[in-house]
Amino acid sequence: MAIKLYNTLTRKKEELETIEPGKVRMYVCGPTVYSKAHVGHAMSAMVFDIIRRYLEYRGYDVRYLMNFTDVDDKIIMRANQNGQDPFELAEMYIHDYEQDLSNLNIKPATFNPRATQEMGQILEMISGLIEKGFAYAVDGDVYFRVTKDDDYGKLSGRKLEDMQAGSRINIDERKEHPMDFALWKSSKPGEPEWESPWGKGRPGWHIECSAMNLHHNGEQIDIHGGGNDLIFPHHENEIAQTESLTGKTFARYWVHNGMLQLGGEKMSKSTGNLITIEEFLSKYSANALRFTVLNSGYRSPLTFTDEVLGQSEKALERLQSALRPALPGAKGATEDALKILNDQETATKENFVASMDDDFNSAGALGGLFDLVRVINQTRTFSATDSELQGAQETLRELCNVLGLSITEVNQSGSNADSFIDLLVELRTKLRQEKQWSFGDLIRDRLKDLGVTLEDSKEGSSWRWS
RNA sequence: GGCGACGUCGCCAAGUUGGCAAGGCAAGGGUCUGCAAAACCCUCAUCACGAGUUCGAGUCUCGUCGUCGCCUCCA
Structure with missing residues (x-):
C-alpha cells in the first residue's frame, strides 16, 4: 500500500x-x-x-x-x-x-x-x-x-x-x-x-x-x-x-x-x-487544537469557535478514558470479550493506516481510534485485568502519538500526594460502610475541588487527576 | 470581473474507482450507584435546491442559491 x-x-x-x-x-x-x-x-x-x-x-x-x-x-x-x-x-x-x-x-x-x-x-x-x-x-x-x-x-x-x-x-x-x-x-x-x-x-x-x-x-x-x-x-x-x-x-x-x-x-x-x-x-490545551485540526480534512477550512474547541476537549477526555486502569478487583474477562478486543485492536490499526495513507485522512483515523476506545472500555466493564487491557491501550497510545496527541496515563500520578489521597479514599470508604454519606460526599467534593476525581464501583473506589 | 474550493444529523465532521450515510460533542431513555460522577447499552440524518445520466448517486453532468479562499502582504 x-x-x-x-x-x-x-x-x-x-x-x-x-x-x-x-x-x-x-x-x-x-x-x-x-x-x-x-x-x-x-x-x-x-x-x-x-x-x-x-x-x-x-x-x-x-x-x-x-x-x-x-x-x-x-x-x-x-x-x-x-x-x-x-x-x-x-x-x-x-x-x-x-x-x-x-x-x-x-x-x-x-x-x-x-x-x-x-x-x-x-x-x-x-x-x-x-x-x-x-x-x-x-x-x-x-x-x-x-x-x-x-x-x-x-x-x-x-x-x-x-x-x-x-x-x-x-x-x-x-x-x-x-x-x-x-x-x-x-x-x-x-x-x-x-x-x-x-x-x-x-x-x-x-x-x-x-x-x-x-x-x-x-x-x-x-x-x-x-x-x-x-x-x-x-x-x-x-x-x-x-x-x-x-x-x-x-x-x-x-x-x-x-x-x-x-x-x-x-x-x-x-x-x-x-x-x-x-x-x-x-485558554485551551495544545491537544485541543491538535484534535480540532485532526478531526477535519487538512485541505478544508477549519471552523474555529469556542464551541468546537470545547467539544475537542471533551472528546480528548473520552480518548483518555480508555487508558484508565482495570476496575478495582477485576477478575479477568471472558475469552470472547478478549477476542473482540483483540479484533478491534487489529481493525483500528488497519483503519488507521488505510485512512492516513489516503491523503492523511486523520478524521477517519480518529473514528477508528474511538471504536477502539469503546471496546477497551467495554472490556474493562467486563472485568478485564490490567494485563488484559494493556496491549490495546498500548496500541491506542502509540497511534495517538503518531498524530502528536500525547495521551497520558490518567491513573495515579506518582506524585508525593498519592499516599495522602489514598488515605482519604480509604477513610471515605470506611465512612460509607458506616453509611456516613454526608462525610463521604464531603471528601469527594473537596477532592474534586482539588482536581481529584473519585470513581466508585462495586469492588471499591479509584481516583484520578482530572 | 477572473480562477478555485465547498454546502452531510442541534454543533464539529469522515465518506474520490456510484451499491444499504464513520466518529466526536450535545440531547433523550436505560444499567450501575445510598446519591452522584465515570463507564456501558439503546435512540437520534437520505446528504443546500432543481433537473439529468444510471438497475442504483452524498459520491458523475448541468443549472440555481449560499459560503469561503486567491487574484495585494499573508500559514
Whole structure:
C-alpha cells in the first residue's frame, strides 16, 4: 500500500514516490517574523507536523525544512515604529515562534534556514536567471520575466491574460509585464542592505525559498508545503524561479492546508482577525487544537469557535478514558470479550493506516481510534485485568502519538500526594460502610475541588487527576 | 470581473474507482450507584435546491442559491 497525497499542481491524489527511496525531502513555508504568531500559523505548522510524523511512522527518513523570513518590508516597518533594529526584532519573534511550536508539541524541523543567511545563494540564483534571460535589472531592482516562462501559472491555474484583467496591482512602468515580480529590491537609506551586482538592496520575498531549497535540499524536493494562501503568487513564483534556472521539476508534490476560519473569515495577521498562539494556550490545551485540526480534512477550512474547541476537549477526555486502569478487583474477562478486543485492536490499526495513507485522512483515523476506545472500555466493564487491557491501550497510545496527541496515563500520578489521597479514599470508604454519606460526599467534593476525581464501583473506589 | 474550493444529523465532521450515510460533542431513555460522577447499552440524518445520466448517486453532468479562499502582504 502506498501513501496517496493530494497534489495542488495536478489537482489529483497521487501515490507518493520519493526521489530517493525511503527518504522524503520536505520544505514548508514558515512565517515572516514581525509579530506574534496566531492560531492559523499553528494550524499550518500542525498539519505538516502530522504529515511529517506519519511519514516517519511509515518508515521514511524525513528531512524537514521550515524557513523564517527574517528580512522584509513589514519587519523593517515594524522595527522603525518601535525604534528597534530589524534583525533584533526578527530574532525575538523567531525565538517566540520556536517557543510556540514547542508548546504545541510540534517537532522541531531538521533545520530552519533564514533568508538573511542565504545571501550568497540568492545572489547566485538571480545572476543565473539574468544570464539565462529570465530576469532583468532596472534601477537597482531585478525582476523575473514572466513572459519568458512558458508554464507560468501552472500551479495556481491562472493565465497571464486573465490575471491582468481586473487585477488590483499597481502598474509599475519600469516592469516589462505587470506580473513580473521582484527578485531583488534596492534599499532606501537606513534599511538593511546587502551588496549586489545591481547595487545595494535585499532579496524579494519569493527568491529566498528557492535559494534555501537549492542550498539545503538540492534542485529537486519531494514535498513542498504551506497554506493555500501561498499558492499564488508565492509558490507560483518559486516554481518559476527555480525551474527556469535548473530546468528540472522543483517539487514533486505541492501540499496546501486550508485556512483557519475565525468568525467566518480567514484568520489573518494583516486584517487583525486573529488570536495569538499564546492567547489560545492560556485558554485551551495544545491537544485541543491538535484534535480540532485532526478531526477535519487538512485541505478544508477549519471552523474555529469556542464551541468546537470545547467539544475537542471533551472528546480528548473520552480518548483518555480508555487508558484508565482495570476496575478495582477485576477478575479477568471472558475469552470472547478478549477476542473482540483483540479484533478491534487489529481493525483500528488497519483503519488507521488505510485512512492516513489516503491523503492523511486523520478524521477517519480518529473514528477508528474511538471504536477502539469503546471496546477497551467495554472490556474493562467486563472485568478485564490490567494485563488484559494493556496491549490495546498500548496500541491506542502509540497511534495517538503518531498524530502528536500525547495521551497520558490518567491513573495515579506518582506524585508525593498519592499516599495522602489514598488515605482519604480509604477513610471515605470506611465512612460509607458506616453509611456516613454526608462525610463521604464531603471528601469527594473537596477532592474534586482539588482536581481529584473519585470513581466508585462495586469492588471499591479509584481516583484520578482530572 | 477572473480562477478555485465547498454546502452531510442541534454543533464539529469522515465518506474520490456510484451499491444499504464513520466518529466526536450535545440531547433523550436505560444499567450501575445510598446519591452522584465515570463507564456501558439503546435512540437520534437520505446528504443546500432543481433537473439529468444510471438497475442504483452524498459520491458523475448541468443549472440555481449560499459560503469561503486567491487574484495585494499573508500559514
